[in-house]
Amino acid sequence: MMTQLSIANQSVTLPSGVSLAYYDSLDANKPVVVLLHGYCGSSAYWEQVVTSLGKEARIIALDLRGHGRSSDETGTEETNAMELYADDLAAMLDQLKITKACVLGHSLGGYITLAFAERYSEKLSAFGLVHSTSLPDGDAAKDNRIML
Numbered sequence: 001m002m003t004q005l006s007i008a009n010q011s012v013t014l015p016s017g018v019s020l021a022y023y024d025s026l027d028a029n030k031p032v033v034v035l036l037h038g039y040c041g042s043s044a045y046w047e048q049v050v051t052s053l054g055k056e057a058r059i060i061a062l063d064l065r066g067h068g069r070s071s072d073e074t075g076t077e078e079t080n081a082m083e084l085y086a087d088d089l090a091a092m093l094d095q096l097k098i099t100k101a102c103v104l105g106h107s108l109g110g111y112i113t114l115a116f117a118e119r120y121s122e123k124l125s126a127f128g129l130v131h132s133t134s135l136p137d138g139d140a141a142k143d144n145r146i147m148l
Contacts, residue, residue: 006042006068007050007061014091021069022092023061025054031125032101034089035061036109038131042068045106057102062089064112082115090120099123106130 008021023043033053037045043061050059065088066072089112093101102125105113110132117127 004044004047006063007044007047008042008063008069011069012092012095014088014095016088016091018065018088019071020065020088020092021063023050023059024096025050025057025059027054027058030056030058032098033057033059034093034101034103035059036085036089036103036105036112037061037064037067038107038109040067041106041108044068060096060098060101062092064088064109082111083119085112086115086119089116090123093123100125102126102128104128104130105132107132 006021007023010024011019011021013019021043023046035043035046035050035053037043042063046059046061050061053059063070064085089103093099100123103113103116104127105111107130110129113127113129113132117124
């Protein structure tokens with residue numbers, strides 16, 4: 001089975017000018033679950049679970065800035081700063097008029113989830129880490145990323 005570039009079916013332009021693509025199950029009457037993919041991934045990472053999760057929640061699977069169908073304009077050299085991604089998520093939730101969400105982050109998405117929890121705890125109903133950690137990467141993990 002070939003994985004899609006992205007499963008995004010919506011997009012939003014943030015006040016910063018960055019355009020974020022995202023999948024939205026568009027069920028406003030359910031609690032919101034936001035899914036954040038890992039490094040070099042996209043919303044397509046969650047393709048196999050959005051239908052199951054969507055039975056209980058409104059699912060938003062984001063293409064992070066510079067990934068999938070999202071733009072990568074940053075205006076800064078710190079394109080991978082977790083706080084920048086967390087700010088993107090907060091701005092997107094504000095534009096979608098979502099006041100609280102459960103955020104689940106895979107790998108890099110987990111680091112972003114932690115930054116979001118630290119900066120925007122009032123916007124969280126819960127969070128979880130999938131194949132991620134609250135600890136910084138060791139040298140082997142950093143070297144692995146450089147080889148990509």
